[in-house]
């Protein structure tokens with residue numbers, strides 16, 4: 080018999096970790112996840128409800144923000160569900176109730192319903208580990224088979240059940256485990272309990288957390304102990320159905336089964352209704368059809384090995400500057416520090432395909448010098464689908480034009496290239512690039528809030544820069560920092576073959592002439608005018624700087640802590656913005672879509688300064704007519720490889736300032752404290768939850784490693800998703816996991832809502848979003864936009880340009896306000912430096 084399990088999701092960011100824990104149990108239950116808000120009073124009191132109760136053997140009331148009070152909107156339909164269970168279990172129906180398992184909020188709800196008050200903890204326990212003191216009953220029950228083992232459990236709660244052993248009115252709840260935690264000033268908190276007669280179990284802690292022990296064992300025990308009960312219950316339901324025992328109930332169950340299936344299908348969380356994506360947009364298909372006669376493009380590849388003594392950072396700078404001279408605007412994603420090992424550049428000339436989208440516009444704009452056009456969209460989901468159709472490039476063949484001096488043409492199919500790349504990766508090599516052409520750009524924080532979380536963004540503050548800004552590059556260069564190998568790629572329709580082939584050869588020729596390459600090869604420098612961009616590398620533009628207000632920031636921290644104490648959030652990444660007004664900028668205002676050398680070079684100078692002062696693995700430089708983004712992010716958000724069916728996320732939480740005096744050992748000691756570890760653990764659990772919705776297997780391959788950057792030490796974890804579910808590709812994971820959990824806190828949805836209020840509904844914009852690429856061969860890599868500056872406006876001579884730099888930090892119950900203020904400033908300084916010291 081397959082156990083049917085209904086998990087009520089209260090919009091927590093750990094729900095899908097619970098799903099995975101249940102899924103892997105020996106009984107292999109079939110799991111349906113239902114958001115609590117979908118259990119409306121109308122639905123629960125309708126005739127549909129008995130069908131739902133009959134369908135499920137086990138109901139799990141999951142964790143979530145808020146209080147377990149009937150009137151708290153965060154409880155959604157849980158109170159209605161509970162009343163219905165009680166109603167059907169008593170009176171004429173005498174329903175044999177389902178097995179119930181409560182986690183955290185669910186635990187608090189069940190115990191409150193049984194007469195035990197729920198109140199605030201003296202200090203919230205978020206991401207903190209306690210050892211369990213298992214009671215005698217517990218050892219025979221939930222913790223059977225674990226005798227004598229010390230069990231560590233992770234806690235995410237602000238409220239707790241004030242269990243009164245002498246409480247005369249209630250003998251129904253049996254304590255199974257208490258917390259043992261020396262930091263809790265003698266307060267013993269009830270951690271696990273069961274109902275004396277009914278098959279209800281509940282835990283206050285999170286058995287699904289990566290740092291909780293024996294989570295699966297206790298759930299195995301639940302199924303073992305409830306087996307008899309479930310058989311009995313099924314017999315009872317069959318009796319109702321076969322023997323006309325209760326005619327009304329029978330009718331409800333039978334007649335409503337189809338309705339129930341439809342109801343669940345419509346409302347189930349993404350877990351079980353992963354739609355096939357991308358869908359081709361009807362409009363886009365029209366144009367694609369028109370282009371059907373045009374032969375599929377070929378991908379040209381040229382490989383150059385640089386001398387071993389080349390300085391790759393210098394090489395990349397010179398390469399961008401020189402190729403820009405004959406190729407126009409470029410985007411750069413540079414690995415300016417470890418652990419990054421590849422840099423990518425996309426170049427545009429005559430046909431730049433730039434896609435921009437502003438929330439809540441009903442259209443996506445495609446700008447090209449040929450023909451700007453707008454595609455109508457109903458939501459941001461349509462934008463993603465349109466982009467997917469842009470990425471649907473049918474490459475006919477791969478032509479290796481040359482490799483070093485051997486300019487032999489080698490032709491293989493795209494599948495052969497994919498196979499070569501994939502095989503090499505499977506064997507652990509990193510010799511092939513992940514970007515062969517495709518989209519490069521950024522996605523704003525708000526695009527994630529609206530698209531990934533379905534939370535409204537305040538319409539009062541219109542976006543200054545697009546919420547999605549990506550350019551489709553058919554010409555690109557990839558540089559491997561370790562092997563010093565350069566790959567040049569282009570693809571275009573057959574009609575343009577000669578142009579593109581000549582571009583590739585021109586870049587190859589240009590590389591040999593670069594001063595850094597000649598130096599490394601021991602050749603005398605060529606008499607050649609330096610590129611115009613290079614001349615401005617040292618240029619600094621004075622700016623008027625409006626820094627965050629300390630009192631306001633401290634006040635935000637205090638208010639955040641209030642939300643942490645009330646149980647609404649476990650961690651809040653509070654941020655602020657610094658505004659720099661750049662006067663008399665170097666723009667000449669010429670042209671409509673093309674950027675002049677003058678415009679480009681001032682920002683390039685900023686980028687070079689930022690790279691010199693704070694090099695980071697995920698550096699980026701984007702420049703369009705109206706905006707610019709220069710960033711030095713240390714944090715990878717998401718990398719995917721569709722061919723391997725895998726993805727990787729590297730969240731950072733935990734920051735210590737690096738000075739000339741601090742050693743790694745000192746920083747490690749500071750980062751290995753419960754406060755920093757708790758911050759990181761919460762995000763690791765949150766990301767495991769996000770990825771579990773898309774991948775069958777999720778593992779934490781690095782838990783809280785200390786990494787050293789130029790200005791800070793960071794605590795970094797690595798989460799890997801394997802076996803993407805059928806129909807899932809990397810972009811699904813990207814759009815479904817935005818905004819980055821490290822920039823919101825947990826639980827994500829509620830935390831984002833709180834942050835909107837704390838940050839006065841001011842848009843974060845590009846900051847807290849992601850930048851990166853989406854490659855035509857099935858790869859992608861996106862970093863979190865932090866330690867970055869972006870600019871808006873400034874078209875025309877002497878027009879002011881606004882730069883914004885966001886900075887912030889995760890606030891937990893253990894945060895110290897002054898330390899958080901200092902931490903925010905440490906992060907801010909990394910990017911702000913380029914505007915100072917004029």
Ligand SMILES: C=C(O[C@@H]1C=C(C(=O)O)C=C[C@H]1O)C(=O)O
Nearest residue numbers: 731733734821865886887888889
């Ligand atoms: C909010 C920022 O950084 C985020 C917060 C961190 C923290 O609280 O330790 C670390 C890295 C980022 O995820 C920022 O740089 O502005």
Ligand SMILES: NC(=O)CC[C@H](N)C(=O)O
Nearest residue numbers: 142143183184237238646
């Ligand atoms: N993780 C949870 O379910 C938390 C429950 C409740 N909001 C609390 O903070 O205590």
